[in-house]
Amino acid sequence: MAKTADTSSSYSALQKKIKSGEFSPIYLLHGDEPYFIDAICKQLEESILPEAERSFNQSTVYGKEVKMNDLVSMARRYPMMSKYQVILVKEAKELKDWDKLEAYLTQPLESTVLVFCHKNGKLDMRSKVAKLISKYEVLLSEKLRDYQIKTWISEQVKLKGRSMDAVAIELLVDFVGDDLSSINNELEKLFIAVKEDFIKASHVEANVGNSRKYSVFEFQKALGQRNFNKSVQIANQMAIDLETNDYFPIIAMLYKFFTKVMQVHFANAKSDTDIAAAIGVNKFFVGDYTLAAKNFQVADMEKVFNELKLLDLKLKGVHRGGAEDGQLLIEMVVRILKK
Numbered sequence: 001m002a003k004t005a006d007t008s009s010s011y012s013a014l015q016k017k018i019k020s021g022e023f024s025p026i027y028l029l030h031g032d033e034p035y036f037i038d039a040i041c042k043q044l045e046e047s048i049l050p051e052a053e054r055s056f057n058q059s060t061v062y063g064k065e066v067k068m069n070d071l072v073s074m075a076r077r078y079p080m081m082s083k084y085q086v087i088l089v090k091e092a093k094e095l096k097d098w099d100k101l102e103a104y105l106t107q108p109l110e111s112t113v114l115v116f117c118h119k120n121g122k123l124d125m126r127s128k129v130a131k132l133i134s135k136y137e138v139l140l141s142e143k144l145r146d147y148q149i150k151t152w153i154s155e156q157v158k159l160k161g162r163s164m165d166a167v168a169i170e171l172l173v174d175f176v177g178d179d180l181s182s183i184n185n186e187l188e189k190l191f192i193a194v195k196e197d198f199i200k201a202s203h204v205e206a207n208v209g210n211s212r213k214y215s216v217f218e219f220q221k222a223l224g225q226r227n228f229n230k231s232v233q234i235a236n237q238m239a240i241d242l243e244t245n246d247y248f249p250i251i252a253m254l255y256k257f258f259t260k261v262m263q264v265h266f267a268n269a270k271s272d273t274d275i276a277a278a279i280g281v282n283k284f285f286v287g288d289y290t291l292a293a294k295n296f297q298v299a300d301m302e303k304v305f306n307e308l309k310l311l312d313l314k315l316k317g318v319h320r321g322g323a324e325d326g327q328l329l330i331e332m333v334v335r336i337l338k339k
Contacts, residue, residue, distance in 0.1 A: 007142050031122055067096070092119075093120060144178070147280075153172065170282045186207075216249075223337070224289070247329065257292075264292075
């Protein structure tokens with residue numbers, strides 16, 4: 001069973017097996033990271049049967065709807081004029097009576113490929129049925145840590161014959177977050193938009209998310225510098241450009257930024273390299289955080305976090321009054337920077 005650190009490598013190994021036509025009668029794809037589960041399921045869906053055979057020999061069922069006895073009966077059927085039949089079980093977390101699968105697992109049909117997509121949770125591998133399933137292909141799809149996400153991005157870029165520097169990768173993760181599906185979508189946009197082999201930070205800023213006059217990175221940098229005029233100028237421009245739902249990722253990124261500023265205060269480190277390691281950022285960005293730490297003392301941070309939380313609540317309709325969304329953002333900036 002894969003550990004957290006092995007998720008990406010286990011996924012790659014399973015991809016290679018499927019690509020080579022090495023199919024298992026049983027697949028259990030389970031865990032908290034949906035990206036790898038969806039990707040393997042899609043690969044199986046598109047790889048095992050030619051398109052002309054799928055209408056007769058490929059089925060998709062849902063855990064909320066199918067009974068285990070019926071699923072077993074489906075699995076025992078033979079394919080029609082094909083080497084395989086494929087059964088994709090979506091939402092397998094909702095399946096009941098897993099114990100009724102035990103007899104089939106002891107001797108599954110080699111002509112049936114039964115795929116369990118068990119997202120947002122793990123199957124209890126201590127159970128008898130899980131121990132039987134573990135004899136076949138099992139992918140434990142766990143959330144990657146920050147450093148693993150960055151390694152994974154680098155690997156995806158290399159697979160396309162491209163390269164991407166560490167700063168660009170850092171910006172991509174900061175902008176998109178840790179959702180691998182969203183990161184993959186943004187990478188695909190970059191592959192199309194950027195003609196050069198080498199993808200730089202400027203490409204990420206120009207192409208990831210909505211193209212705006214100012215990026216959230218410039219916004220947080222201006223706030224960290226306590227540059228009142230620049231911060232209000234950026235907030236004004238964002239007030240013109242943004243829809244309500246666009247504010248929430250900005251709030252999340254500002255919260256992340258100031259959390260790392262707080263970490264600088266408590267980091268027992270002096271060099272940029274040591275500070276970067278202590279707060280988990282690329283050395284390239286350390287200057288932004290150390291400058292912000294000088295401008296925002298520990299006593300200032302409570303006000304910063306309270307203002308971010310207050311903006312989040314007001315945008316959701318809590319005690320917001322009659323102010324427009326953009327005005328709320330500008331008011332937050334003024335209160336944060338006001339001595």
